[in-house]
Each structure stands twice: as C-alpha cells, then as structure tokens.
Amino acid sequence: MDNTFEGRLLIGATGSAAVATLPMYLAALRTVLRGPITVLMTHTAATFLPAHTAGLFADRVVTGADPATWPADNHATLAAGHDLTVILPASAHTLSTVAVGAAPNMLATTVLAATHPVAFFPVMTAEMWAKAAVQRNVARLREDGYHVYDPASGPRYDVAAGAFVESPQPPPPPRFLEIVRELMG
Template sequence: MTHTAAEFIPASTIALFADKVVTAGDRTTWARDNHQTLAAGHDLMVVLPATANVLSAAATGAAPSLLTAAITAATAPVVFFPAMSAEMWANRAVQRNVGQLRQDGHVVVDPVPAPRYDVAAGAFVESPAPPPPPRFAEIVRDRLSVHMPSTERV
C-alpha cells in the first residue's frame, strides 16, 4: 500500500482480504519487502486502484514510491485498473500515459461508469471506476491464463 492508500483505508482492513500487506511506511519490512522482492516470482502484478499519479510514474519509468519501483522492476505483466474522476480520466496527459503503458506491453483496463460518493459534493456522482468484482476476477483470470504454460492452467 502506498502512503496515500493507507490514509484512505487502514492496512489492517486490507489484511482481511490479502495474504500479505506491505506498506512503505513500515521500515521494519524494508529489508525483505523491497521493490525487487515484491516484483520477483509472480505471474502477474495488479495495480488497483491505479491513480493518475501511478499511471504517470509507471509510464515514464519513475520510481518515487515502493509501488512504482516494484512496477518498474516487474518482469511479469502488469494490469492497471484506473480509478479517478471523469475529468482526470479524459485528460490528454493521462491518456498519453495510458497509451505509453499499453505500448510498453502493460494492460490498462478501461474504467466503467459507476456511482461513487463525492465527499466535497456530499452526493453520489457517476465516475470512472474499475469493473465490478466478478468482471475484475474474470480479467485477472484471463490475463493469468495467457501468461501461464498450458500445463499449469486450471
């Protein structure tokens, strides 16, 4: 989890749904959970949510965070699930970064319109979001099957 992600949702909550949670803020894990160890030995890397900032860093090869350093070090395919406002998603720079990531061989899944709560507006608004969980699981499963030898497929 990035520092910003940890501001929105506690690592302890994510731990309910994950085998392991790594946060850049926990310096006690740095020796074993660095960008190289996080990127090594995986069949697929999924970035959810992929913010405009993460897309930009990944598209340029920048590594200002543990997450983007792991993306840069990854030898497995990376699948990005963007989540941001409609205005940000439509921004030419964001779309240029998406195009660069795709050109580099990464997968960027186009977000789908979905309601989200806008704290500033105090109301639900339609906004680009990752696909619903069943579709998300299908996309990840499909990407894994593309990159796994046929003898390992389930």
C-alpha cells in the same frame, strides 16, 4: 464447473479514495484464487484504508513503512515472488509515474522490476480521466506492454456535490476476476 485458478497475486493499492473498496475485491478473489495475495500499499493508500484492514483479506500487506521489513519486502523480492501485479485503484499519479519510468516509491519500483504481466485499473473523476495528459500516459503504458483497463462508468457519491454522479470506477468484482484469471493464464 470449478472456476478456481492458481497464482501468486500482487495488488498495488494507490492513493485514490476508491481504495476503500479494495476489501470487496480481495474477498471476491478469495473465492476463486488458490495462491497467496499480497497487497502493496502506497503511503497515501494507507491513509484511506488502514493496512490492517487490507490484512484481513490478504496473506500479506506491505507498506514499506518499517525499515526492518526492507530486506524481505523490497521491489526485487516482491516482483520476483508474484505471477501477476494489478494496480487497483490506479491513480492518475501512479499512471504518470510508471509511464515516465520514475521510481519514487516501492510500488512504482516494483512495477519497473516486474517481468510478469502488470495491469492497471484506473479510478479518478471523469474530468481527470478525459485529460489529454492522462490519456497520453495510458497510451504510453499500453505501448510499453502494460495492460490498462478503461474504467467502467457508474454512480458514486460526490461529497462536494452532495449527490450521486456518474463517474469512472473499477470494473465490478466478477469482471475483475475474469481479467485476473485471463492474465494468470
């Protein structure tokens, strides 16, 4: 059975240390997605994962850092040029920003301009995820028609504790691929 699917995917990468796992998701996408993959990185995401590393797996990486790229790589062209936007990882900051309709960076502005489905995959500490403010933002995003997927729970290394702790994290790549396939229709 052929499990490939087609579409133009925009992945918004935010400033969570979990962005370091993005190449694993991009590599998994390459095995089933027939269509271009663009990664739109926030400034903070690019501090955790160099844009050129994401570029090894994506057709295009946009950071907005070079004004010469703004005419072709702006919020309107990015939103119009894709069939689905997924935010992976979605930081608490990004959830809050989009929930209130703010546009302080190219990623938030692109999400506001999107007429196609937008999905968020939150990643943060368990303490952050449990906060009432974060849960209010998640509820608001869902009310506004966005897809927000509760994080999976699993072990991650906590540098401060010097040990592995149970923590919210993105779904494993096979589940992520299922979700993207479903949203691409």
